[in-house]
Structure formats: structure tokens, C-alpha cells
Amino acid sequence: MTSREERRLAIFPDNWSVLVLERKTASRDQPCHPCHELPREEQLRDLGIVSPASALDFPGNSPVRGKGFFVDRQHLAPLVDRPFRTKEGERFLLISRRNAPDTMYPEECTIANQAFHLAYWDRSSRFCGTCAAPMEMIPDEMAKQCSACGATSYPRISPAVIVAVVRQGKLLLAHSHRHQGKMHSVLAGFVEAGETLEQAAAREVQEECGIAIKNIRYLASQPWPFPTALMAAFTAEYAGGEISLQDDEIVSADWFAPGEIPPEIPDAYSIARRLIERFVSDYGTPQDLQHLLRR
Ligand SMILES: [Zn+2]
Known part of the structure; x- marks a missing residue:
């Protein structure tokens, strides 16, 4: 042994x-x-x-x-x-x-x-993005340096936002093409160059569902290396608009009361699940929350 x-x-x-x-x-x-x-x-x-x-x-x-x-x-x-x-x-x-x-x-x-x-x-990151020469590990640091031009490379982290939008006690959940089965989740997407995290959250919800949001508040974050994301989770309130879907990304979306959360939602490990549980805890009855936590 x-x-x-x-x-x-x-x-x-x-x-x-x-x-x-x-x-x-x-x-x-x-x-x-x-x-x-x-x-x-x-x-x-x-x-x-x-x-x-x-x-x-x-x-x-x-x-x-x-x-x-x-x-x-x-x-x-x-x-x-x-x-x-x-x-x-x-x-x-x-x-x-x-x-x-x-x-x-x-x-x-x-x-x-x-x-x-x-x-x-x-x-x-085996080769330099500037001059294409081989990269070499820098001792005692999680970084590489180009053997020819000296450019450095650090592990890439891709910021993404995920946001729980609430309207009159109901949560916005969507089923997207990339979800398996009938999985419903809160909306998420990558941050674009030049954006704040809050701007990215507002843009994603507007683009994917046609909904404007306000009172965007940071909640928590989670490394999500599938392969390189860092998820920043937010809560937000409905500010205007009606659901209109971005056809190439979202299959369906709707507002769900705490007792109506669809059966297929993200795993307990994910920050998406934590956002949904937090919504039910804040807006639902103790029975609604118990029902969700038993899943
Ligand atoms: Zn180089």
C-alpha cells in the first residue's frame, strides 16, 4: 500500500x-x-x-x-x-x-x-503570444516568461456575472440552449472589455430577456474553472420591460414565485443555486425553503 x-x-x-x-x-x-x-x-x-x-x-x-x-x-x-x-x-x-x-x-x-x-x-500558454517563442516557467511563481522577448503570462481568469432579478416577489429564471434537460437558472454571462461588473449584469439581462434592472447589489463570488471563469453574483430588482427572448441563447424565461421553482435547477455547489435558495429564503415561506433544500 x-x-x-x-x-x-x-x-x-x-x-x-x-x-x-x-x-x-x-x-x-x-x-x-x-x-x-x-x-x-x-x-x-x-x-x-x-x-x-x-x-x-x-x-x-x-x-x-x-x-x-x-x-x-x-x-x-x-x-x-x-x-x-x-x-x-x-x-x-x-x-x-x-x-x-x-x-x-x-x-x-x-x-x-x-x-x-x-x-x-x-x-x-506554451508559446509567447507576442513573438511565438517558447514560454518558460518563472521559478517560485505561477507565471511564465518568454525565452526570447521577455513577455510574461499569468493564468487567465475570465470574469463573469450572474444575477437574480426579482419582480413583485417573483424570480426571473431562464432555460437556455446550453442547459441540459429542462434546467432553469438565473441569467449569467461574461464581462466585456471596458465594462463594470454591474454594467455587465444589466447588459446580460437586457440582451437575453429584454428586462431592465436596478439596485444591482454584489452578493458573493465563486471560481468557476470550466475552464477559466470567476463568477460574481448579484441581486437586482426589476426596473422595466417585458420578457422578450434572445432567440439564439434563451429557449424560455419566466417569473417564478418561491413555491413554483422548476424541478431542474443548478447543483447545490453552484453559486446559481445559492442565489435561487436565497430568493426563496427572502421571499418564500419556511416550507418553501425546506422543500427546496430537500431536493
Ligand atoms: Zn516573446
Whole structure:
């Protein structure tokens, strides 16, 4: 048996690739769910997964200790989210990053998301954007420098806003083309160049649903590295207009009372869910909130 320090934390398939994260140091007191004791190097090799030479060794001051790299998802796709037994009979489970919050501790999800974000940056910043020469890691800093012109690169973070709009005790929820099934959520979108976060929130709601908003108030934020977003959440009040949909983005949208929240809403881990729960808590009855929290 390897010690806990040498075990892999998790493997996270995403849309187009897989990140393998190896945790080298961890507190023995840190909770570790049995299904997160993931395969050793030789077991990965059995699956055709070999750590590439370009694996990112996270620097000492990084929030992540360990090693991250991407491998072709075709090797792992058939194994995702189902228990797998190695040749030696050991069981492990590959968890998709979107489903990780169902089975992982929040701290483990945070580490995994940080690792994904950094490994994604590592892979997408191999060459200088100015002169196309190779980039090199700057020691003890999460940054790279161009070997020819000296330009620097830091992990890219893409700010996005998400906003809960209330009109006479009802919440604006929309079903968009990018949502699965009949999922309804509050409106969200990326911040554009030159905008404040509040301007971005007002523009998104206006563009996607034709609604003007006022009293835009910041609530909280959440890293959302799918692949590089940082979500800033706001509440706002209806200021005018009637729902008119942006056809290429939104399928349907409506105002929902606290007791009428649609059955399919974002996962508990997401800040979208927290905005919906907060609305029901502020505008609904204790029964409405209990009903939502039991889902
Ligand atoms: Zn350069």
C-alpha cells in the first residue's frame, strides 16, 4: 500500500481532455473519502495513461501541491463515474469534475478546480503570444516568461456575472440552449472589455430577456474553472420591460414565485443555486425553503 501522501487525489474528465492530479503532500488529518484514493502510476499505465514530459509541477507557493497534466479522454471515457477494478483487484472511481461535488469534500473540489485551471493555463500558454517563442516557467511563481522577448503570462481568469432579478416577489429564471434537460437558472454571462461588473449584469439581462434592472447589489463570488471563469453574483430588482427572448441563447424565461421553482435547477455547489435558495429564503415561506433544500 502506498501512503496517503502518494495517492492520487482525482482524475477529472472534461469536455475534451482529462486532468490527472497527483497530491504529493497532504495532512493526515484531512478527510479523504475512500473513493478518492485513486490509482498509482503503474495502474494508470495499465489503462494506457502515461504522465507526459510536459506535466506541470505546481510551484511551492501554489495553492496546489502536486502535478497536473491532460491526457486523451478516450482512454478514460468508458470508465467515468463507475467503479473500476485494477489488475491487482483494487477499486477506484473516476469522477467527472461536474459531478465531483456530489461525492467530494468542498476543499477537495477547490483543490481540483485550482489544479484544473492551472494545468489548463499551462497547456494553453506554451508559446509567447507576442513573438511565438517558447514560454518558460518563472521559478517560485505561477507565471511564465518568454525565452526570447521577455513577455510574461499569468493564468487567465475570465470574469463573469450572474444575477437574480426579482419582480413583485417573483424570480426571473431562464432555460437556455446550453442547459441540459429542462434546467432553469438565473441569467449569467461574461464581462466585456471596458465594462463594470454591474454594467455587465444589466447588459446580460437586457440582451437575453429584454428586462431592465436596478439596485444591482454584489452578493458573493465563486471560481468557476470550466475552464477559466470567476463568477460574481448579484441581486437586482426589476426596473422595466417585458420578457422578450434572445432567440439564439434563451429557449424560455419566466417569473417564478418561491413555491413554483422548476424541478431542474443548478447543483447545490453552484453559486446559481445559492442565489435561487436565497430568493426563496427572502421571499418564500419556511416550507418553501425546506422543500427546496430537500431536493
Ligand atoms: Zn516573446
